[in-house]
Amino acid sequence: MRSSSPAFTFVDLFAGVGGFHAAMRSMGGECVYAVEIDKRAAKVYEANWGHPALGDITADADDDLGIMNVPPHDVLCAGFPCQPFSKSGAQRGMDETRGTLFFNIASIIKAHRPKIVLLENVRNLIGPRHQHEYDVIIETLRELGYHVSDSPAVFSPHLLPPALGGTPQVRERVFITATHAPTAVPEDVEHGGPAPVATMADRFGDFDPKRDWRVEEMLDDSHNVPGCTLSDSESHWIRAWDELVQIMRPLMNDRPLPGFPIWADSWLDFREMKAIDWDAKTIEVPRTVTVPNVDPALPAWKQSHLRKNYDFFARHFEVLIPWAHYWKVYTHAFPASRRKLEWQAQDAKTLWETVMHFRPSGIRAKRANYLPALVAINQTSIVGSRERRVSPRETARLQGLPDTFVFPDQPASATYRQMGNGVNVGAVWHVFKRHVRRDLELLRGDAVGRSICKAVEESPNRPNEVLARHRPARA
Structure with a gap:
């Protein structure tokens, strides 16, 4: 699956077993850095993708210590845990992220300014108890020069028909997608930025999730x-x-x-x-x-x-x-x-x-x-x-991973936990493509952006065709 000349490079933060990796690599990207603190998940990641992932982002990315092990990259992907931000005092933006895991992401963005940032989190990130945290994330991205919407993309893979990479699992997740475009930021601040790239109200042709999905079709x-x-x-x-x-x-x-x-x-x-x-x-x-x-x-x-x-x-x-x-x-x-x-x-x-x-x-x-x-x-x-x-295999299928994806030497309970914590490949694929198409004119301004646009336009409608050729790096 790996191209000799990748369309773009990406980093995979809080990588799990590699749901982001599956989507980005299928699109023509090459992973240059992955980090996952859970030993079992990191072992699965390396077994399938041939890339080491075990590590601690707080040791690799900190303004005080420097960006120690994170190389330059074109796309940053992160399914980061949501940690509360302090509401005390008047601090905002970058200063207020300190002490949270988003601070480490922001440190990497600040150092490398990737062309696209793609963040994923649980639906509760935009609930009333976390509105402050969400606002700080958006403000921080804008401080770093990113074109981003005030409104999150909230999406679930069950909305997508099979032809677009969907699976019959209701998995509402928040996606924050941003393009590095400092000149667009002042207008974003004034008008709230662009429309989100996906919503739970999106529909695709005459596909009706309530009518047309049959979960049995995904099962053994x-x-x-x-x-x-x-x-x-x-x-x-x-x-x-x-x-x-x-x-x-x-x-x-x-x-x-x-x-x-x-x-x-x-x-x-x-x-x-x-x-x-x-x-x-x-x-x-x-x-x-x-x-x-x-x-x-x-x-x-x-x-x-x-x-x-x-x-x-x-x-x-x-x-x-x-x-x-x-x-x-x-x-x-x-x-x-x-x-x-x-x-x-x-x-x-x-x-x-x-x-x-x-x-x-x-x-x-x-x-x-x-x-x-x-x-x-x-x-x-x-x-x-x-x-x-x-079954564990069926949960992997519901997350968009191919049947050749391996979980070597681990109990079923670990696989269930990893799939429960993971990101759905089809949802990432869809959100990333929609983001690139929305910000097409901004991305075409340089060679990196043009290469990403070309990769998206030439990619199939769903990642399944590419992932069907997946072979684990080692069993």
Whole structure:
């Protein structure tokens, strides 16, 4: 995949296993520096890309120590962690980034002035608690001479059709894209800069993510993938809730379950439920039930939640009580975290048609169009049609990595964590191409910019064709 004369050079900061690398290299770029502090991730990076990555950016890039190991480059990529900036005092811009990891990125930019800066972060970076941090990042980039929008590009790979490199994973991420163009900065400051290169409202032809994605198309056919099968307890919980789905459908005229979380523990507030011996072999279902009062001191959301569950139980207790007894819902077989079902699967007929998440707050079921975002903690999605969790290989596929991508000598838990922390290759590809096309006139002002533009214009619509030729540097 490597060209003898690269179209551009790039650095890969907070590199993970190389999602940025996959996109930039497929576009014709050559990595001249990569850094990743996690030893396992750095090992995967080097095994696939043949480039060392293990290191500490705080040692390699600091205004006080100098830019020790970072060479000149044309494109800077960084999926950096979001660290809080101090709101104390009146300091702004470069001075205020000190003590955060963005400070180290800014130090590299200040030293080398790469033509394009491409930053990625979690959606929460632009939430109300982090607005200050986001503003400081934009101000710092402008101080360094970069043409950048006040508004972030927020994008998810599930919006892209397969022909453009999309994958069925809802992964909303913030992208900050900037071009070195000092003459454009004064107008940006006055008018807010250019439009963001991508938004969650973007659509591509007649492709409808809710209609056209089928997550099963990204999965292996096997039901028995080692390490991904369901435990007996997990199967019990799913079968129990699935039976409730089947019981309720005719009672609700074949309509879907309610949209609010069904919380079996709330039914214990009924005094008639307190009188039942749930360990007995047989129980007697009461003729009527008495609806409890809702404590007005509770938060409004919880009051609403309880009222809906009380009403649901009062209307259907004659079937809910026998169901709860048969499946031992109120025994050790059913921990409290599994007594709540959040049905977001619309008209799915059964839980085995959905994608499920076992969350600390309960079981969430969604339609099997696409998966929720992969996360670095143990909440791996369960695909009902496979009766198992998504495999490590499948998570890599959902992040846009080819099946030839290797994870040598590491447990599945490490791969899940790396994919949960990673950047989606197709999303990076799309955002980078859109950025270059937006800033085309600015980029064409010098040889480096023209070379980047040419690489983008000559690249395929998606990275998959290039990544299909990927071979690991060493297994």
